[in-house]
Amino acid sequence: MSLADLDAVIHAPKRLAAMAVLTGSDHVAFRFLVDHLDITESDLSKQMSALEAAGYVKVHKSGRGRGSSTSYSLTSTGRSAYRRYRTALQELLGD
Amino acid sequence: MESDDEIRAQLRTLERAEAAPYTDFRPTPRWFLPAAALWGGALAAFVRLSRSDSRPAEIVAVVGIIGLAALIGAYVGWYQRYHGATPSLLRRKPPEIRRVMAFYVVGAVVVLAVNALTVAVAPWWVCAGVGFVTAGAGLWWYERAYAAAAAATKERLA
Numbered sequence: 180m181s182l183a184d185l186d187a188v189i190h191a192p193k194r195l196a197a198m199a200v201l202t203g204s205d206h207v208a209f210r211f212l213v214d215h216l217d218i219t220e221s222d223l224s225k226q227m228s229a230l231e232a233a234g235y236v237k238v239h240k241s242g243r244g245r246g247s248s249t250s251y252s253l254t255s256t257g258r259s260a261y262r263r264y265r266t267a268l269q270e271l272l273g274d
Numbered sequence: 275m276e277s278d279d280e281i282r283a284q285l286r287t288l289e290r291a292e293a294a295p296y297t298d299f300r301p302t303p304r305w306f307l308p309a310a311a312l313w314g315g316a317l318a319a320f321v322r323l324s325r326s327d328s329r330p331a332e333i334v335a336v337v338g339i340i341g342l343a344a345l346i347g348a349y350v351g352w353y354q355r356y357h358g359a360t361p362s363l364l365r366r367k368p369p370e371i372r373r374v375m376a377f378y379v380v381g382a383v384v385v386l387a388v389n390a391l392t393v394a395v396a397p398w399w400v401c402a403g404v405g406f407v408t409a410g411a412g413l414w415w416y417e418r419a420y421a422a423a424a425a426a427t428k429e430r431l432a
Contacts, residue, residue, distance in 0.1 A: 192287075199291030203367075204359040207295065211358030215294050248355070265288060271281050 186264050188233040193218060193226050198235065198261045201253045206239065209249040227251060235260055290431045295359040296371045297424040307414060314385075314409020317342050319402035322393045370423040370430070378416050385412050 183190045189198055196216055201207050213223050230236040235257030239250045253261070276284070316338060324335035354360045361367070367375065385408045392404045 192284075195284075196287060196291045199288045200294050200359065203292050203295035203362060203365055205362050206354065206360065208355075208358035211294075211298075214358075215291065215298060265285075268281055268285055268288075271276070272278060272285075 185267050186260055188229060188235065189260060189264055191226070191229075193222070194230055195261075195264070197223075197226060197230065197251075198253065198257065201236065201251060202258065202261060206250045206252050209251070212251070230257065233257075233260075286431065292366075293368045293371075293427055293431060295357075295361045296368055297427050298359075299357055299424070302417060307410060307417070310413050311406045311410030313342060313345065314389075315402040315406030318389050318393060318405025319398045321389075322396070322398040322401040325393070326398075368423075368427040368431075370427045371420070374416070374419045374423040377419065381412050381416065385409065 189195045193216055197212055200212060200215055209220075209223065212227075213220055216223065218226075227236060227238070230251075231238055234254060236251045237254055239252065241248050241250075320335040320338040320342065322335075323331045324339070326332065326335075361371075363375075388408055389401070389405055392401050396404070
């Protein structure tokens with residue numbers, strides 16, 4: 180079985196990296212992810228929507244207009260999926 | 275099928291991303307250290323005043339401690355927005371960061387013990403001074419140690 184078969188949603192490198200960032204924090208701001216992943220805002224929105232649709236991340240929105248902010252957190256399903264995928268990577272190396 | 279090199283590179287990227295909330299942070303504002311030292315001094319003074327026999331001093335102490343607690347709440351809220359990805363204290367951390375956080379806990383216990391002793395034997399103004407110096411010096415050390423640990427983590431994962 181290939182890694183893509185294991186979990187096609189997080190097999191995509193940008194989504195996998197976003198999930199990895201989310202493991203280290205309870206809430207990660209949209210801006211932080213844009214800066215860390217070095218991708219455009221629209222690309223990040225697209226990637227995070229896919230993760231949200233899979234039930235892997237939860238979106239938190241606060242405020243309206245210019246002062247509004249969006250942040251993300253991992254759901255327990257997302258955390259397990261990430262851990263499973265990471266373990267599979269390590270097992271492929273025989274670690 | 276991915277090659278071993280590709281998988282190793284992918285794991286490296288994941289480790290860097292996992293560490294990002296701990297290693298990627300904006301510089302602490304200049305006001306933080308003096309403000310935190312003043313906070314520590316004020317807390318020690320208010321705790322000492324709360325143990326006095328004077329009713330007005332006790333009222334000042336209670337109001338002051340409530341105010342300091344509110345300040346901490348406001349600071350945490352502000353810091354979460356400022357940082358963008360506040361590191362989780364409970365999740366797995368890079369070993370360099372884990373080490374410096376362990377020192378922080380030990381340092382905090384020492385600072386608390388010194389201040390508890392001072393509160394037990396000294397007047398409020400001495401407590402304020404000791405609180406100011408110990409909180410300020412402790413956080414000054416922690417800021418530098420944490421920055422060095424974050425830099426070491428980044429270098430290891432580069």
